[in-house]
Amino acid sequence: MEQGRSNGEDPDAGWSLPAWTYADAEFLGMEVERIFRPSWQIVCHLSDIGAPGDFHTLDYLGESVVLIRGDDGMVRGFTNVCRHRGARIVDGTSGCAKKLVCPYHGWTYETDGRLSGVPMKASYGDAFALADHGLSPVAVEAWQGFLFVRLVDDGGPSVAEMMAPYAAEIAPYRFEELRALGRVTLRPRAVNWKNIGDNYSDGLHIAVAHPGLKRLMGEGYGVEASLHADKMWGPILDRPSANLSERAYQHFLPPVPHLPAERQRLWTYYKLWPNFAFDIYPDQVDFMQWLPVSPTRTLIREISYALPDERREMKAARYLNWRINRQVNAEDTALVGRVQAGMASASFTVGPLSEQEVALRHFCGRVRQAIPQARLHRAPAMGWSSGGTGYLGGNKNDEIL
Template sequence: MMDQQTVDTIKRLMEWEAARTALPEGFPPLPDMPAGRYTSQEYYDLEQQYIWKKSWLFAAHLDEVPEPGSFMQWDNAGQPLIIVHGMDGVVRAFYNTCRHRGAPVVTVQSGRSPRLMCGYHNWTYKTDGELVGIPESQDFGSNFDKSCRSLIGVRCEMYGKLIFVNLDDNAISLRDWMGPLWDEWAEFGFDRMRLAARQSFDLKCNWKVAMEANMEVYHVPFIHAETVAPLVDHKRNVNTIFPGGHARMIAPPPKNTNREHVRAIDNPPEWQSVETVGELGRTTTQSYTMFPNWVSPLSNFFIPPLIFWPTSLNTTRLELITMALDWGDGPVPDLWTEPDDSIEGGGGRRMNAIIQEDTQFGEAIQKSMESDGFKSVPLSYQEARIYSFHQTCDKMIGLDRVPPHLAVEQVIGQDWVWPNDPRVAQMERQVETA
């Protein structure tokens, strides 16, 4: 949770940002990013190998595997996995691959069972992955060792009720991966939030095109003129770059608003409030990027992440998730989608106005990027979170592995990464000389 000094500093920086007439002193000019980062199969393949197979990725909420024996399939990272709530109470992840002939152990999307049994030859596993049953085992010979044939596990750790996986056995812990987010998010009640909604939509653009629409407020006055713009003062927005590609933005409501506690997504009054959320979470739009694919505003009413999954070079699956405190018999909260009666059979959902605005140009942007007219991407100071994100992409891949024609220059140094912030000293100097 933020201490009062940090809150006060951010509030002062809001006014300093609104008043500045030039780049902060010493902030590096951002070189153009190569076009191929969005259109090159070569770069996409590097991402698949070195980012998606080595990052901590949100997989599930505990509500999806709530009881011992519960399991669910998960393949958003391109590998067939099962998330299992063990009979011993431990949540684990395994490759959904039988150790006999490679058949999937689980073929239904979710379920509950004290054992996991492959339907091909009925090899049977405990919920901790141990192989315990082989039909006609005598035919495998006396030297066959079942203890070496357990399901192959995948790193699996939790933050509150959120389940994360990492395909790299040698990865750092989730806590180390999250860095300062681990403690800063404590106020938002991740350990108490229920899963209310989880919807998926397919987009026809590169995953970074889709995600970056949610990583800056430069576009807010233009794309969101009637929705977000009246609720967010983009001039007073304060961005903070964290280690590891993570970032935070805090944007207050416009000063001329006649409503209190206004945010980009306003709070339904019937929802329970998380009493531990601090001043900024209650009164501003406080949003985070967690590398590589999580973007979410956080408040005293909800945790609603947008998760971006590449499905090919130029297609993306967008997950829209809402988590909230127990809503009892009231309406189930869903911040990002609304009923769509036009879908045959009824019960369908469509993206709400804000998400439609953010995704409406994705396919056209991708086609335009693939033309000969797209050469490079110049970014502004307001878009520095995007540039920092790309720097981290190249670091994850390995600076020596990224071809020079696809690489970004590593110009945002540690002096601009939390806990460092040269803006604070500049702001204080200006106050002293005023």
């Protein structure tokens, strides 16, 4: 296994996050404010909202965000909230609208967010001005054809800056030309969001718990961590797998003219801080996002994209890719469920991390940096997040009184 950079400056770098942080409501509240609201979240691809009026929504953290292409061709983001009484304006994950009309009282907004119509406008008084009540904007970034939103701008890096170490690797895949294969799927999981992300970046379990990936990649699976993204990768072996679907994928995967030789049969995964990833295959590109719903519930959101390719071999490869990864997903679902259940035991606090677990070490370090209470092996007393550090001295294994 390849080894990347770990966080040597963190005195707790050799340890996982404590189990209580995977089930504590106050800790999740701190994560929402300090980690999620300032972070970028992937919404869709530019091609998903290609025409004026096309919109796509993302619901998370109690917010609903709508991305819409304006009549001028620009894509803008707004909270999906009427400025009158706070009602949600649009329903569903996607659609097309010439105007955004609130179904409660009929307030009407243009595709650029301007309030343009209010029934009985005169009744709101002379001081009421339409220009003061447009939709609330959110930050939007387009990177390589994908669209991202951020609820709070804390001066953190752009998505382009986060992925800068891997820009040259991604360039040949022609992300901007991708088109959706089907629709976004939503999969609820009864686990903390961090358990899903930890599992995604964990390379040590591949040989143990994913026999299919082991057959396809042998000993070639690698992991590394950069400042804002983890990278995992594995080459598809030429040796035929004993599994029918895997062997068929190896056989049918056709040459991809726009990819360099070293990427013709390479699977690469990039996980971006804090909770989404790109799975990049020669035949398609998927994004996966895990959104917290509660301390012990998460919603996985994912979709596949690909370049137009009518070759029968490519269609077969994409179908087989789905079959292979459906099995991998089922194995991962069982694994993270085991971990979430085991973390409920009073016998478990933190676990040692191998020097090869560079991505996990880096992620844990970033969480501890954002929320120092994550260094405590046992949960602080209730109310710790309302003020103070929650740590009154003594050993980190002590309960906080």
